[in-house]
Amino acid sequence: MEQAKFYSDIAEGPASGNAYWIETDDGVRLRVGAYQSEVKAKGTILLMLGRFGYVERYGRVAKTFAENGFSTAIIDWRSQGLSDRMASDPQAGHIESFSDYQKDVAALLKAAEELELPKPYFLVGVSMGACIGFRAMLDGLPVAASAFISPMFGIKMSTIQRIAAWPLSWAFQKLGIGQNYVPGESGEIYILETPFENNNLTHNNAMYEYWVKQAQAAPELQIGGPTMSWLYEALAECRRLSTVPSPNIPCITFCGELDQLVDNASIKRRVAKWPNAEFSMIRNAKHDVLTEIPEVGGDVMTQIFDFFAKASAEAMP
Incomplete structure (x- = not known):
């Protein structure tokens, strides 16, 4: 694979961090990143981030993964980071079909194989990335266990907003203005336009400032708001996934009590019909539970590592 631009100075991840170009089956050029474990390898985490995600965004998280024996493979979804943008406005968070993300997952998996990242694979999905990852698990993603952070199994809206969102987003798509x-x-960068005190992501000021510095140093990695097409496709995918059985793969899920982006009720319904799943509602936490301050989130990382270790042990013959 051809080397891609990688912003190691703002990632603050493992020294082994690097990025590569890879092409999907439908000809979209994506950027994938890899961080190697810094101790004896326990496997590789396929890290699937949300709508603002890009390779460097969770560099500090990948550092913690590496210190605990996990390599990390991560991707800039189409229309995000340095991957090809799908809309005429490159700032738009746009998708033509939610199923296109599965082509990106296939590219991520191919990259992990070509880079010979250690197995078994584990999935950590954050928000939209958890929704994409859940679909991939249904389609046979070869992971031993998964951890979901505020999974987008439903989008938080008022009743009036929801009633309006379906027909409006559908109409915009049909009229060719999706x-x-x-x-x-708008195309404004949320992290630069929103003071820490008003943000809906985390109570962790140090982490928020880390993201702000990334956005200031490399605005080309950032995107703005979602398009009407993205909204319709996301709503439709959440509805489709609500009717399917859960995969036979262990999963631990964390939600923030104060989340303003995803619908926690939808997440609870999913976990309730997932026999080998664990669920934790984090009191006073916002959306990005994995980066919350310890006083709020506790040690979510340790819980994930312990869960993965237990799943690996149970999977051994």
């Missing part, structure tokens, strides 16, 4: 922003959204 690349328009969702009302109230």
Whole structure:
């Protein structure tokens, strides 16, 4: 694979961090990243981030993974980071079909194989990345266990917003104007336009400042708000996934009590019909539970590592 630009100075991840170009089956050029374990390898975490995600965003998280024996493979989804943008406005968070993300998953898996990252594979999915990862698990993603952080199994909306969102987003798609922003959204970079005190992601000021510095240093990695097409496709995928059985793969799920982005009720319904799943509602936590301050989130990382170790042990003959 051809080397891609990698911003090691703002990632603050393992020294082994690097990025590569890879192409999907439908000809989209994506950027994938890899961080190697810093101790005896326990496997590789396929890290699937949400709508703002890019390779460097969780560099510090990948550092913790590496210190605990896990390599990390991560991807800039199409329309994010340095991967090809799908809309005429490169700032738009746009997708033509939610199923296109599965082509990106296939590219991530191919990269992990070509880089010979250690097995077994584990999935850590954050928000939209958890939704994408859940679909991939249903389609046979070869992971021994998964951990979901505020999974997007439903989008948090008021009743009035939900009633309006379906027909409006559908109509925009049918009229060929699905690349328009969702009302109230724009190409502005959330992390630069929103003071820490007003953010809906985390109580962790140090982590928020880390993201702000990344956005200031490399604005080309950032995107703005979602398009109407993304909204319709996301709503439709959440509805489709709500009717399917859970995969026979162990899963631990964390949600923030104060989450303003995803619908916690939808997450509870999913976990309730997942026999080998564990669930934790983190009191006073916002959306990005994995980066919350210890006083709020506790040690989510340790719980994930312990869960993965237990799943690995149970899977051994």
